[in-house]
Amino acid sequence: MSRLFNYFLRGLVVVVPLALTIYVCVVIFRTIDSWLGLPIRGVGFLLTLLLITLVGFMASSLITMSLISALDRVFDRLPFVRLLYSSAKDMLNAFVGEKRRFDKPVLVTLSADGGVKAIAFLTSESMSALGVPGHVTVYMPQSYGFAGHMVVVPTDRVQRIDADAAAVMAYIISGGVTQVESRNTPH
Secondary structure (H helix, E strand, O other): OHHHHHHHHHHHHHHHHHHHHHHHHHHHHHHHHHHHOOOOOOHHHHHHHHHHHHHHHHOOOHHHHHHHHHHHHHHHOOHHHHHHHHHHHHHHHHHHOOOOOOOOEEEEEOOOOOOOEEEEEEEEOOEHHHOEOOEEEEEEEOOOOOOEEEEEEEHHHEEEOOEOHHHHHHHHHOOOOOOOOEOOOOO
16 A cells, blocks of 8 residues: 555655646646737737747847837836835846846855754845945745845855856745755766
8 A cells, every 4th residue: 555655755856846837838838818809829929929039139129228228217106006016127137137147056154053044045245335234135036936035144145156046946836845956066
């Protein structure tokens, strides 16, 4: 009976992530297709990917960059829109844009004796502009979610981690289950 239960648990480990991924993809496909009113599933999603890629290509030109800059200035004048637009833009830029911010994984010492540490990402190397010299800001993502905390800590409590930032993020989000290899470790 114990062996049968172990097979069941092993099956869950395989089926649940696969089913969840397929379910989320199907929901996204259906939602985009319904917005565009397309009868063939997945075509709307592909068209959306192509449109986003085309906008990215066009955003590389000087003329389009001027238009985007003008749009930024307009949105910057609208109170609620400014908050929503700038927050979304900053968050995307932090992960995939030219101004990546989550690219410096660090180990933060939380206790005076050095026994308690947290894995985080260095987001600002100095807090002097806000009147807090000798401090930095770090972002601590939460496991099994996409939320986190920004914490201001003394500079001497932050130690760089020699690992790929994306791998460290996956490690944190997975609750420490995903393996991370040091950049110095041979593959």
